[in-house]
Amino acid sequence: MARIHAKRKGQHGSTRPFIAKNPEWVPLEADEIVEIIVKLHGEGQSKAAIGARLRDAYAVPSVRLATGKSVAQILAGKGLTREIPEDLSSLMKRAVDLQGHLKTNPADLSNKRGLHLTESKIRRLSRYYREEGVLPADWDYSRTHAELRAK
Numbered sequence: 001m002a003r004i005h006a007k008r009k010g011q012h013g014s015t016r017p018f019i020a021k022n023p024e025w026v027p028l029e030a031d032e033i034v035e036i037i038v039k040l041h042g043e044g045q046s047k048a049a050i051g052a053r054l055r056d057a058y059a060v061p062s063v064r065l066a067t068g069k070s071v072a073q074i075l076a077g078k079g080l081t082r083e084i085p086e087d088l089s090s091l092m093k094r095a096v097d098l099q100g101h102l103k104t105n106p107a108d109l110s111n112k113r114g115l116h117l118t119e120s121k122i123r124r125l126s127r128y129y130r131e132e133g134v135l136p137a138d139w140d141y142s143r144t145h146a147e148l149r150a151k
Contacts, residue, residue, distance in 0.1 A: 005117050022065040030067040033060060037074050046086055047071045084149070085134060091122045092146040099143060122146075 003010040028036070036058060040050045050071050054060040064070050075081060082089070098115040102108060122141050129135040 004121075016062075019062070019065060023061065026060055026066055028058060028060060028066070033058075033063060033066050034074055034078075037063070037071055038078060038080065041075055041080055046090075047075070085129060088122065088125050088129065089149070091118060091125065092141070092149060094118050095122060095143070096146050099147070 033054065036054065037050055040053060045053065051063060054063060060066055063074070067074065069077070084092075095115060095118045098111055098118060101111055102115060105111070119141070126135060126139065126141055130137055130139060
């Protein structure tokens with residue numbers, strides 16, 4: 001798969017081995033895993049961080065195999081979704097950090113380009129979410145909106 005903003009081809013990461021069912025050595029039941037997911041979400045952790053924490057601290061290699069649902073599906077079933085999707089909000093946070101850096105370092109042209117690329121990713125992703133109905137149809141990205149959201 002090619003990169004969006006580079007001329008390189010890019011390499012994707014390693015693939016997980018194919019396993020059809022949950023391993024026997026997993027110490028937790030499905031309802032215990034759901035409780036841990038809800039608790040970690042309440043602490044403000046992202047979906048990826050929840051999965052990594054379950055893998056590292058609780059020895060759950062795959063939430064989907066253990067419960068039959070992904071972390072996102074479990075949180076949506078409990079009504080714990082956020083108004084802005086996680087990937088879009090992390091891109092907005094990155095843009096705000098780049099804006100703060102550029103205020104103190106206005107001659108940093110590589111980070112200025114990085115800000116432009118990040119904002120184009122935000123616009124592309126927000127267009128997708130508006131078409132899918134996740135975001136309202138009149139939602140639009142602006143730098144001031146992102147700064148207010150990051151605080």
